[in-house]
Amino acid sequence: MFHSTCLRTRFAEPGIWAHFARTLETTVMRSCYARTVHEALGNLRQWSRADRELIQRALERLYETHGHVRMEELAAHCGLSLRQFERRFKRRMGLAPKVFARLLRFEAARDALLQGQEADAIRFGYQDQAHLIREFSFWSGMTPGAFVERARQRAAQTQRPQRQHTFIALFLV
Known part of the structure; x- marks a missing residue:
């Protein structure tokens, strides 16, 4: 590949x-x-009803907060201890809930940058600008400034509008 x-x-x-x-x-x-x-x-069909409901509640909360939620709070929201929540989430989703939350925070910052907004660290749940830059570099391989510059260059090179893709929302029922 x-x-x-x-x-x-x-x-x-x-x-x-x-x-x-x-x-x-x-x-x-x-x-x-x-x-x-x-x-x-x-293996969604093989999941127990309790696991489906757990993941549904967790994902709803994670998406509502754009990943800016403490894991202890998220575990309590789902009615589990932190350790049990982390174990069950990772078993079903394939990654730890904290990693999923980090990815959502990155996506929120990336989307803001693509819309011409500033990537304010506090707004996206980071302690300071250095943490935002470190996380952004981890997920994208470049700093926010380099990302914006690359997006501008790509937009300038594109002569015709690109086709928009439609994605189907995934709901756990």
Whole structure:
């Protein structure tokens, strides 16, 4: 499988190849994400009702707060001890709830930057700007400033509007 960095270095030439590389990179990244979600939720029918309700409650709270919630509070919201909550969440979702929360905080900051807003650390649940930059670099491989610059360059290179993809919301019932 190609890595997105390989795609950029191999195909990122001006013109049609740059557009092709961006499209292929996006497709590969979405495919990897879809496979991960599919694997994590693949055994949904085998989940107990209690596990489905637990994950539903946890995800609702995580999305409401954009990941800015203490794990102790989230465990209490789900009616479990912290250790039991972490263990059950990780068993069903494939990653720890704290990691999931970190990813949601990053996505909120990234979306704000893409909309032209400032990435204020406190607003997104970080202690200070250094923590925001460290987390942003961890998830995206670049600082927020570099990310904004790259987004501007890509927007300038794009000559025609890109097709918007529709995603189906996933609900646990």
